[in-house]
Amino acid sequence: MSSMTTGTRLTTAFVKNIKQQGKYFDEGRTGLFLRIDKNIRKYWVQRLTVNGKRREIGLGAYPLVTLKMAREQAFENKRTATLGGDPLAAKRKAQSVSNFEAVMEQYLEAKLTEFRNEKHKKQWRATLDTYAVPVIGSMPVRDIQVTDVLRVLKPIWDTKTETASRLRGRIEKVLSWATVNELREGDNPARWQGNLSEVLPKPSKVATVRHQPALAQKDTGRWWADLSNRKGTSIAALRFAALTVSRSGEVRGMTWDEVDLEARHWTIPAERMKARRQHRVPLTPTLIAMLEDLPRMEGSPYVFFAAQGGMLSDMALSSVMRKMHKADLANGGRGYIDAKSGAPAVPHGLRSTFRDWAAEQGYDHVLAELALAHDVGSEVHRAYRRTDALERRRKMMVDWENFFKKE
Incomplete structure (x- = not known):
């Protein structure tokens, strides 16, 4: 296991390319460091003293949380702690009320303006409301695992494959947004490659592409x-x-x-x-x-x-x-x-x-x-x-x- 001293300033290139397990500290006196586990997954962590006790606060996974984003959050946490506040308490409170349906609404509010037309916006919400919310809507996003995503997808994977494939991607985006906003940690359970791809058949194997009927x-x-x-x-x-x-x-x-x-x-x-x-x-x-x-x-x-x-x-x-x-x-x-x-x-x-x-x-x-x-x-x-x-x-x-x- 390797490590770096607190006097070394991390760079974007270093964070992207480092492949060795260990803890890599950033300068700035905020206690920020990059943790790389044995599977070369990268997480941002902040070591901080809160009300006289030493704590470690997870700031999210890289690359969803960039070096710049991690530094900004670490600085805010440090300022909160210095003023006598508890950044962990605020995080726990947010997590306690952040079920999937609530986070989905926050995500849609933030992202729907990027969509090109009203029909696309309605389709996004409709698939989530119809298939995801009844199954995982009340679950805290921090607790959602692969098995929960599968409970949403399996009933329609073979019969409505195109819809199910789009639904999977939309759940993944909502959970990614939750990770970036520190409402959950760890891998995204809705990720396809190296994750759901191991337990669900490829969409191309269970559904034939349907072309729009053409005039002869x-x-x-x-x-x-x-x-x-x-x-x-x-x-x-x-x-x-x-x-x-x-x-x-x-x-x-x-x-x-x-x-x-x-x-x-x-x-x-x-x-x-x-x-x-x-x-x-x-x-x-x-x-x-x-x-x-x-x-x-x-x-x-x-x-x-x-x-x-x-x-x-x-x-x-x-x-x-x-x-x-x-x-x-x-x-x-x-x-x-x-x-x-x-x-x-x-x-x-x-x-x-x-x-x-x-x-x-x-x-x-x-x-x-x-x-x-x-x-x-x-x-x-x-x-x-x-x-x-x-x-x-x-x-x-x-x-x-x-x-x-x-x-």
Whole structure:
């Protein structure tokens, strides 16, 4: 076992790279040191005199608690003790009332503002409320172990694998937040690698990836003709989404200040993109004509606005496609279904229809992926590609329109 003297100042690099069991003290007279156990797990500890008694206070595990964070907390504890207070008492009080549900609420309050949309926020809370809270909600976070996390996950791991996998990650984040805030210590029982991975089958082994049902290429012209005979804002938005192969949320959130009719492109800002990068969409003559014919609502910034001027709901485009499918079946048609799964096609599946078409037409895969706003190639490859090939994509999208609308 090794150690360092209190006169040695720890560095971020040293803390990250040291692999030898021992205690490594930091300078500063706060009693802070890094403890490394036999399994090379690293913990921050503070040796402090509180009301005349020598105590050791755990400050959390590295790297969740950084050197800077540990120093700041150690300084606060030292000041509290010097003024006659007891930092341990405050910590015990916080831990005694910190059950999982309460900590979850604190975490969500702190972190939900980082999420991109309301739907994602609701999904985060819903999975935790539905599956985790009934099982471990009343448990103090300091007491939650692997067996408790398994009681949450096992009932749905095989039948709702994707949901269970996301739930595991969300429980892990809540417990990590609790560790950083000194409400628990030790390993995170919801961690996958080297932990739950040893007792639960890999998600990929128990669940098949479900692709969004795509419109069959043979049905595109028939579907377009059906759609063109309908009226309404949601229908116009779906037509626009189909010809631009944009995501539903990108189209529903589209505002007039993003559109440049003279330059013939629509620029979606990074904060509205899944990849968090600005994306330009070429506007073909057909799309420009569609935009010029659209009504505008005074006071509403949206191109495709809801009744009161706000953004269309996230179900608006999906509802149109469901109604079209049902109506076609009712009229003796075959409906609009995915050729592989037989499931009714959905708006997002139109992007898959485009991708298959582009491949069959021999378009460069990079060009097709750029149209879909996907990451293309390695990070180095992307760094050296300085253009988004807007004009080349414009020609491809004209071909796509002609194919899509051809009966």
